[in-house]
Amino acid sequence: MPLLSCITTTFEDGALLRTSIRSLQAQGFDDFEMIVVDDGADSATRAVIEEIHDPRLRGIRQANAGLSSARNTGLAQARGDYVCFLDADDSRPPWAFETIAGIIARDDPDLILCRGALGELRGAPQPFYDTPRFEEIAAHCPEGVLGPDTPDAAFLRALALMLEPQSANKVVRRTLVTGAGLRFPDTHFFEDIFFHAGAVTTAGRIAFAQTPCFAYFRRYGRPQITAGSGARRFDIVAVTRMTLETFARTPAFADPLQRAAVFCACMKLLTWCGEMIGHADRPHFHQLTRAMVRLVDPLYLQFPDTAFETLSVPDPVRIRVRELAHAC
Amino acid sequence: MPVERFLGRMRRGRDAAEMGAPTGPVPLHAFGQSLELPARVPRFLAEDSLWRLGTIYDPALSVRSLPRDGVAVDIGAGFGAFALPFARAFPGWTLWCFEPNPEFFAALERNIAAMGCENVVALNLAVGGDEAQADHARLAAALAARDAAALATLCPQRAYRRDTSKPGFVEAERRPAAGALGPGGSRYPTLPAGALATLEPTLLKLLAPGMEAAILEGLDDVPLDHVIGETWHHVPARLIYDTPGARETWLPVAGAPARALRRAPGTDDRREGLDIVVAMYNARDWIAECVESLTAADDPAIRVRVVDDGSTDGGGELVEERFAHELRVILHRKPNGGCASARNYGRLMSDATHVAFVDSDDVADRELFSQLLELARYTGAEVVQGGFDLLEQDAGGNWHSRPGPEAVDASAPPPNEPLSTMTLMAGTDLMTRQPTIWRRVYRRDFLDNRDIWFPEHIRAFDDLLFQLLSLQHAGEVPTLEHLRLHYRQHPGQDIRQGDERGFYALEMFRLALKRGLQEGWRRFTPLLRSYVNTIDWTYDGLRDDLKAPFLAAAAELWVLMEKALGPEAFGDFPDTVFVTEGFGEQANRVRRRLDGLEGSHAFAWLDSAMMHADILRHMPPRDTAPHPTEPG
Numbered sequence: 001m002p003l004l005s006c007i008t009t010t011f012e013d014g015a016l017l018r019t020s021i022r023s024l025q026a027q028g029f030d031d032f033e034m035i036v037v038d039d040g041a042d043s044a045t046r047a048v049i050e051e052i053h054d055p056r057l058r059g060i061r062q063a064n065a066g067l068s069s070a071r072n073t074g075l076a077q078a079r080g081d082y083v084c085f086l087d088a089d090d091s092r093p094p095w096a097f098e099t100i101a102g103i104i105a106r107d108d109p110d111l112i113l114c115r116g117a118l119g120e121l122r123g124a125p126q127p128f129y130d131t132p133r134f135e136e137i138a139a140h141c142p143e144g145v146l147g148p149d150t151p152d153a154a155f156l157r158a159l160a161l162m163l164e165p166q167s168a169n170k171v172v173r174r175t176l177v178t179g180a181g182l183r184f185p186d187t188h189f190f191e192d193i194f195f196h197a198g199a200v201t202t203a204g205r206i207a208f209a210q211t212p213c214f215a216y217f218r219r220y221g222r223p224q225i226t227a228g229s230g231a232r233r234f235d236i237v238a239v240t241r242m243t244l245e246t247f248a249r250t251p252a253f254a255d256p257l258q259r260a261a262v263f264c265a266c267m268k269l270l271t272w273c274g275e276m277i278g279h280a281d282r283p284h285f286h287q288l289t290r291a292m293v294r295l296v297d298p299l300y301l302q303f304p305d306t307a308f309e310t311l312s313v314p315d316p317v318r319i320r321v322r323e324l325a326h327a328c
Numbered sequence: 329m330p331v332e333r334f335l336g337r338m339r340r341g342r343d344a345a346e347m348g349a350p351t352g353p354v355p356l357h358a359f360g361q362s363l364e365l366p367a368r369v370p371r372f373l374a375e376d377s378l379w380r381l382g383t384i385y386d387p388a389l390s391v392r393s394l395p396r397d398g399v400a401v402d403i404g405a406g407f408g409a410f411a412l413p414f415a416r417a418f419p420g421w422t423l424w425c426f427e428p429n430p431e432f433f434a435a436l437e438r439n440i441a442a443m444g445c446e447n448v449v450a451l452n453l454a455v456g457g458d459e460a461q462a463d464h465a466r467l468a469a470a471l472a473a474r475d476a477a478a479l480a481t482l483c484p485q486r487a488y489r490r491d492t493s494k495p496g497f498v499e500a501e502r503r504p505a506a507g508a509l510g511p512g513g514s515r516y517p518t519l520p521a522g523a524l525a526t527l528e529p530t531l532l533k534l535l536a537p538g539m540e541a542a543i544l545e546g547l548d549d550v551p552l553d554h555v556i557g558e559t560w561h562h563v564p565a566r567l568i569y570d571t572p573g574a575r576e577t578w579l580p581v582a583g584a585p586a587r588a589l590r591r592a593p594g595t596d597d598r599r600e601g602l603d604i605v606v607a608m609y610n611a612r613d614w615i616a617e618c619v620e621s622l623t624a625a626d627d628p629a630i631r632v633r634v635v636d637d638g639s640t641d642g643g644g645e646l647v648e649e650r651f652a653h654e655l656r657v658i659l660h661r662k663p664n665g666g667c668a669s670a671r672n673y674g675r676l677m678s679d680a681t682h683v684a685f686v687d688s689d690d691v692a693d694r695e696l697f698s699q700l701l702e703l704a705r706y707t708g709a710e711v712v713q714g715g716f717d718l719l720e721q722d723a724g725g726n727w728h729s730r731p732g733p734e735a736v737d738a739s740a741p742p743p744n745e746p747l748s749t750m751t752l753m754a755g756t757d758l759m760t761r762q763p764t765i766w767r768r769v770y771r772r773d774f775l776d777n778r779d780i781w782f783p784e785h786i787r788a789f790d791d792l793l794f795q796l797l798s799l800q801h802a803g804e805v806p807t808l809e810h811l812r813l814h815y816r817q818h819p820g821q822d823i824r825q826g827d828e829r830g831f832y833a834l835e836m837f838r839l840a841l842k843r844g845l846q847e848g849w850r851r852f853t854p855l856l857r858s859y860v861n862t863i864d865w866t867y868d869g870l871r872d873d874l875k876a877p878f879l880a881a882a883a884e885l886w887v888l889m890e891k892a893l894g895p896e897a898f899g900d901f902p903d904t905v906f907v908t909e910g911f912g913e914q915a916n917r918v919r920r921r922l923d924g925l926e927g928s929h930a931f932a933w934l935d936s937a938m939m940h941a942d943i944l945r946h947m948p949p950r951d952t953a954p955h956p957t958e959p960g
Contacts, residue, residue, distance in 0.1 A: 060663060062784050063672035069785040072942075077663055181946025186785035187839065231846075234933035242937040249948045284930035291891075291934060294921050295884075 004032035007074030013088040014044040023091035029098040040064025068184035085167040096213040111203035112171040114213035158261035165192035168214035190236040240266040260307035347372035359417035367435035377409035404535030407435035415445040428454035428516035456518040457542025468526040483517035500538035521546025565705040601629035602682040605674030612643040614689035625698040638664030668782035668790035710774040711802040715809040738809030755802035759854040763795040767813040788829035834939040881938035883914030891931035
């Protein structure tokens with residue numbers, strides 16, 4: 001069994017799919033398998049898959065069931081000790097797997113959270129959005145591993161919860177995935193926060209890779225699923241709800257800071273989606289958000305004001321949270 | 329054929345004398361031509377011919393692009409109501425007319441002369457099936473020479489009967505060997521259809537009651553591109569589909585408004601036929617009997633695609649060995665992904681115009697799928713279906729069929745009219761019943777167009793969403809109840825175990841609700857009715873510790889539906905329609921929480937983790953977490 005399974009799902013990516021595959025083939029570390037889930041892909045994309053002759057590639061074909069379900073299919077097929085994800089049009093720098101393998105050998109973590117790089121629309125390469133948080137984590141956790149005995153463990157977990165939920169930034173021990181039932185919420189987009197919160201909450205040992213191990217690209221080349229303005233954005237409301245409901249069943253829920261972290265991490269996504277959604281759907285989106293907050297545990301709205309400062313919650317999110325607390 | 333017009337024609341209720349009275353000159357409009365045929369013919373014949381011209385022939389040719397020239401054969405030409413406008417509209421074509429009745433033939437000749445159509449050849453002959461004693465070589469020569477006298481002597485005589493209430497209607501005696509003539513019967517020289525091959529026709533207009541199948545048998549090696557007409561008896565669809573030429577066909581069945589043998593030119597390169605997808609997971613004990621039942625009818629249009637979904641019991645090997653020489657059985661192997669994924673995979677691999685999904689432990693009546701494909705070809709229906717019953721094991725270990733809960737007493741049709749017992753069932757009525765997706769045949773283009781798939785993330789109830797969506801859009805479903813799929817009941821069957829999988833039902837209904845809102849369904853009553861049935865049924869079979877969370881989640885989804893659809897949709901559905909106790913109380917709890925929030929379609933997007941079996945299964949039980957606080 002390989003050390004790593006890297007799951008890529010593809011739908012209508014066409015030639016863009018080569019971006020991820022090539023970056024994996026260029027890795028300086030070999031002990032991995034690439035699982036490509038053809039999620040009802042179009043013929044151009046299928047042609048790209050068929051041109052790849054690499055014994056490490058395992059193709060799985062399914063009818064289009066959506067990104068989350070396709071990732072779950074990949075999880076069910078993975079054989080590596082650890083699993084990770086890479087979207088079809090994203091990439092990993094050549095040192096990524098070697099870095100990850102080094103951390104696994106040294107720290108034996110359940111979860112690795114990695115820094116990343118961002119390819120911006122105008123072509124500028126940058127550190128990924130959550131780099132300042134990684135710096136803050138590094139300052140509080142110089143050894144790079146968060147375990148049960150780490151000082152400030154709850155605070156560090158709260159920071160980890162507030163990292164970008166992005167699927168490519170995680171490497172998860174496969175037995176944790178199966179044991180804790182970690183998965184993506186089927187049929188939903190904006191799925192990452194659910195998996196992210198689940199992984200951070202259930203992992204006993206979390207290691208932080210302070211070296212960029214993935215690159216995320218914003219592109220004009222084709223409409224990105226998460227960039228649209230349509231009703232698909234309603235999904236974030238249900239995903240938030242499921243994330244909060246699931247978290248409410250864990251012991252960490254008793255900690256006001258971690259509770260605030262999960263809630264604010266979700267609210268950040270909701271605030272962003274609320275600004276992007278088309279005007280026709282916007283009142284419905286806000287209505288739905290209010291309904292969602294009423295249906296989850298009311299404790300979520302009760303945390304000390306200092307949590308905003310402690311967790312460096314951005315201003316628009318603070319405003320939104322206060323509005324919701326008032327309206328519900 | 330529009331029903332009203334058909335009935336109008338049959339119910340005109342005039343007496344025979346009136347219908348037999350001659351008309352004046354017959355004006356007609358078809359194929360872009362307006363003309364008046366001078367010969368006087370009985371009123372019935374004139375009206376009947378004009379009806380057929382306006383209802384069958386003119387529309388059928390209007391939707392095609394006939395080439396500028398060709399050869400057409402008009403069997404049952406009557407006084408030329410089809411032939412003359414056709415000959416005018418298509419001067420590059422040669423049209424061979426056959427009419428056995430001497431009186432009408434005389435009218436035909438007169439009309440041809442009056443219209444001055446030189447591209448029409450008329451012969452006073454019937455056309456029938458091939459006769460062993462006929463001299464084909466001489467027949468072909470006489471036909472090529474247009475030698476009517478020689479043809480009249482060379483053609484075998486055959487018995488026909490007349491219908492006294494419909495003057496002009498002549499039908500072949502079905503058992504010519506008996507030889508006796510009925511009252512008013514006649515013998516006509518009858519050209520064996522095979523002899524027409526020498527004319528190299530590309531269009532056949534067929535009006536030969538009782539002779540349709542025999543004529544098409546006789547033409548089974550002639551590359552026809554077009555077949556139009558009306559048929560009084562069942563014509564096996566293979567005579568259109570498994571024969572040369574494009575055979576674009578429109579052949580309504582007289583007296584059966586819902587049926588017409590049809591074939592349209594394909595817009596894609598799909599194989600015209602049926603693929604039966606059998607999703608198999610560890611069903612080694614059953615698969616052979618299943619596949620054998622599906623291939624028993626020996627229908628070349630049907631293939632069986634067994635999808636081995638990662639079986640570990642050697643079922644794949646068994647299929648491979650046992651059906652190694654059966655080219656119509658195709659084995660596909662894939663990593664395990666669940667029944668829905670295997671069904672979808674089989675569909676993705678399929679290249680056929682029609683698809684069916686059968687479970688690997690079920691058994692079909694020998695003719696079930698063969699006749700369902702026939703029915704599909706006679707109705708063009710998106711979905712056609714057979715009957716079903718339950719296959720149960722007795723104490724002695726033997727399997728027996730038992731009528732299911734919706735059993736219909738259905739008798740078999742006569743063998744030569746296999747579709748005559750067809751009934752039409754409203755898809756929206758079928759929707760509210762338990763899923764029986766495996767007794768149906770689906771048009772592939774319909775499923776693709778409506779984007780109807782089995783949801784792969786669902787490991788039970790996956791056929792519920794498929795059933796809801798396919799029947800919502802299917803319209804009327806032609807049904808042959810007497811042919812059955814035997815659905816095997818195992819004591820330990822999936823859904824009956826009462827575990828978390830019951831919660832998949834909620835996810836299915838939310839997905840259906842979302843689709844309904846996005847697709848603008850006119851009515852949600854069948855969906856709601858189906859929800860009520862499913863919830864009561866599922867709750868009943870659930871493990872005790874799951875009953876409370878299921879009830880809470882089901883009631884919540886009900887309230888979300890209310891918020892999304894508005895109260896009008898719920899006129900017939902007060903909370904009390906649920907048999908399940910405590911449902912209304914749970915629903916009111918959610919209503920109180922959402923009090924004051926206006927309704928919106930967006931509520932269909934607000935599912936809870938409790939509606940997802942796969943999340944629920946791994947959720948820590950509530951009592952390890954701080955107790956949630958109810959609002960005051």
